[in-house]
Amino acid sequence: MKLKKFLLRYYPPGIILEYEQGGLLKQRTLDILNLQPTSDIDAIVDDLVRTEKLITPSKVEQVRKLVQRLQDKLAQTQDSTFYLFKVLRAHILPLTNVAFNKSGSSFITGSYDRTCKIWDTGSGEEIHTLEGHRNVVYAIAFNNPYGDKVLTGSFDKTAKLWSSESGKCFHTFRGHSSEIVCLNFDPKSTKVATGSMDTSAKIWDVETGVELCTLSGHTAEIISLSFNATGTHLITGSFDNTVMVWDVNTGKRVYTLVGHQAEISSAQFNFDCSLIATGSMDKTCKLWDFTRGCCIGTLRGHDDEVLDIAFDYTGQRLLTASADGTARCYNSTTHSLLSKMEGHEGEISKICFNPSGSRVLTASSDKTARLWDPETGEVKQVLEGHTDEIFSCAFNYEGNCIITGSKDNTCRIWR
Missing domain, CATH: 3.30.420 (Nucleotidyltransferase; domain 5)
Structure with a gap:
């Protein structure tokens, strides 16, 4: 060597x-x-x-x-104030999702208008409109860290793979019998997974477009899925109250994580894939040992459904966002509450850390996004201007740019 x-x-x-x-x-x-x-x-x-x-x-x-x-x-401190840079009237119908490429130089938006658009973050200019779906484009993803491909999943029961550089469609993945609501690339960008209302997930080959396997076992729609960092395993979260862990190479189920009393809203690996976190409509978040497939902690305290969860980059802290209008930050090792973030006047549907873990970003139905100190729970900034609920928000890789997507049909860039 x-x-x-x-x-x-x-x-x-x-x-x-x-x-x-x-x-x-x-x-x-x-x-x-x-x-x-x-x-x-x-x-x-x-x-x-x-x-x-x-x-x-x-x-x-x-x-x-x-x-x-x-x-x-x-x-380096990442506590600067963000200012509105640009408002993009991105689509003629409501947006469904927004996502950055790894560097943050471009981002994508999905919409009820049946398209996905690729945007230049620096100028706010539209680069491509990805047309071809026959119904709502609901789920979207870049193949980060590469960023040269985009995956879209639609209510038309298909997913499509596109070139982010030319806008060309490489493959249309057909096989699901109902709407596709979640999807993801594996870390090497050689496979993609799609999750559907038909209760199954499928794994596809990026190069050939061929279906590699169907993951069957859930009894209700799959609404969340995620690969581990090596791409050997996939987790699927379902409205049947369970999360399943799958071996990607064989398509066989390794574990079923049973314990939640209501639908799963989100399921995530931490960075080193030692832990799985699951959020649920039962108002709790659970932590599971990935190796053993057993629950090691239940995080309680919310008064309403847990709608989103997120680890920091080390996997030491875990965020929960709830329909009760609050967010919480927990130590994922001791399961102790570190802070409670209060101030939104509506449910919080999306939450994430900035890359360095020094700030938390939340998106709410109260038409605002907010930045918080995860250690104290203090609100640091309120991002105002949208005229309808904000359902999506994200940081770029450097943490110096934010996008927010709203039901007001606009996407806002903050810098």
């Missing part, structure tokens, strides 16, 4: 090694999830050198400088 170069990943902190083996160029990542602005860099570098043979003595100083850069990035 011959080391070719180092690449940095800021969120979460890590160093990617690009090396040659047997004439092939390969990569592997050294995660440094415990890195903090106050960490002892020498101790971290010593640990990396001890565990990674590709870091030879001549490369140690270079690695030290890279770890320093990662630490400096974490130390």
